[in-house]
Amino acid sequence: MSVSENQELKQVLREHELKATNQRIALLKLLDATREHFDAEEIYLELLKKQKNVSRATVYRSLEALVEQDLVTRLDFGDGRMRFERSKGDDEHHDHLICEECGKVIEFFNLEMEAQQLATCEEHDFTPSVHTMHIFGTCSDCKKNK
Amino acid sequence: MSVSENQELKQVLREHELKATNQRIALLKLLDATREHFDAEEIYLELLKKQKNVSRATVYRSLEALVEQDLVTRLDFGDGRMRFERSKGDDEHHDHLICEECGKVIEFFNLEMEAQQLATCEEHDFTPSVHTMHIFGTCSDCKKNK
DNA sequence: AATCTAAATGAGACTTATTTGCACTTGTGT
DNA sequence: ACACAAGTGCAAATAAGTCTCATTTAGATT
Known part of the structure; x- marks a missing residue:
């Protein structure tokens, strides 16, 4: 195999x-x-x-x-x-939550967010290729350990 | 002054x-x-x-x-x-469209997108501090010049 | 106003991530 | 099997940012 x-x-x-x-x-x-x-x-x-x-x-x-x-x-x-x-296919695209305490990276996907991105691009007559959305903060595990 | x-x-x-x-x-x-x-x-x-x-x-x-x-x-x-x-106040927060041809950076703000970010964080019990949303692609000027 | 001291600065050495030049090696089309 | 462009390894070179330490300075104290 x-x-x-x-x-x-x-x-x-x-x-x-x-x-x-x-x-x-x-x-x-x-x-x-x-x-x-x-x-x-x-x-x-x-x-x-x-x-x-x-x-x-x-x-x-x-x-x-x-x-x-x-x-x-x-x-x-x-x-x-x-x-x-x-690389993931379009259908597997995701963005990231990044914990500033432990460095853990959580992947997520939000359809509505993707739609808003396209809408914004159209507004500015901008042709997107790729995008990155990173949210930094504290994950649930790290919140517990405090 | x-x-x-x-x-x-x-x-x-x-x-x-x-x-x-x-x-x-x-x-x-x-x-x-x-x-x-x-x-x-x-x-x-x-x-x-x-x-x-x-x-x-x-x-x-x-x-x-x-x-x-x-x-x-x-x-x-x-x-x-x-x-x-x-730094801009919360009311002035914005994200970026970045042109891969000319390097121009266009600032934008999309309320619905911000809302979806918060929703996603809640889903994952994640407390956000800051985020970055960057959309790369081609700006309207660069599309014209081709 | 003169004095004090912790915070801030400048110069340059250092670190870390990545790139490059060049001689050598290896896929791949013939 | 051969030829040669594409790919590789090594070490030296860059690039961005950090650190050390001797010197300076903002701002509190007298």
């Missing part, structure tokens, strides 16, 4: 005119497996751990290429480094 | 338990004057231009203190550096 997953990822990469290198396959596999919000360094270390040979430069360059092809999404939680997650 | 503006800013700083130094006054005055979204380096260079003696360290430290006191707001447009603007 891991073999066929590899084949699948190779296919995906080729469809996006990217060479299907071991490094890129491993990177995508990692993001697929965990669905977490990794930063570049974490991805680098994880791949090293899995005995994959990669360099930081390759991680950064691969992420750039994958983001460009919209296979990976870049997230900015405002703490000075970028995070990445495997 | 500039004199009384200085006095006013001194007053504001003192009310927030911050020493009213020339550097801080000049910084606030700059942000008040332009209402632009400066980054730290731009602020530093502007102040130098105006013959004010400042160091980068002071710009960063002052901004930190002013943000803490909510006199200045930190903006993150996801391009790897922070911007700052003079």
Whole structure:
């Protein structure tokens, strides 16, 4: 099954005119497996751990290429480094609640909010590509522990 | 009038338990004057231009203190550096449309969107402090020039 | 007005995240 | 199997922001 997953990822990469290198396959596999919000360094270390040979430069360059092809999404939680997650389809789009105490990130989706965003764009004759909505604050767990 | 503006800013700083130094006054005055979204380096260079003696360290430290006191707001447009603007009252809160072609930033406010944000927070028992809503895309001017 | 002291500043070294130059390697079309 | 552009690794280079420490200053105190 891991073999066929590899084949699948190779296919995906080729469809996006990217060479299907071991490094890129491993990177995508990692993001697929965990669905977490990794930063570049974490991805680098994880791949090293899995005995994959990669360099930081390759991680950064691969992420750039994958983001460009919209296979990976870049997230900015405002703490000075970028995070990445495997891109979700439109139907899986979500925004983020970010706890300032514990750093936890809660994903949410609100249809009405999305509708208002489109309405706002139309008002300004603005054609949207992507958006980010981050709400910072305190999560319920952290409120309890006080 | 500039004199009384200085006095006013001194007053504001003192009310927030911050020493009213020339550097801080000049910084606030700059942000008040332009209402632009400066980054730290731009602020530093502007102040130098105006013959004010400042160091980068002071710009960063002052901004930190002013943000803490909510006199200045930190903006993150996801391009790897922070911007700052003079804080607006709750009634002046706004979000941003950011043009990926020309970098222009359009401010907007949408009451329904704000309401949905609060609703979402309640759903998750999450207490919000601040939020950022950034919509990236192409502005009307840039669409014309194509 | 002179004095005091904690807070603030300047200069530059340092850190962290990311990018780049370049020689070497590897997918992939032929 | 071959050729070559695309991709990679390494180390050096940037970029943004932070930190240290000696010096200065705002504002309280006499």
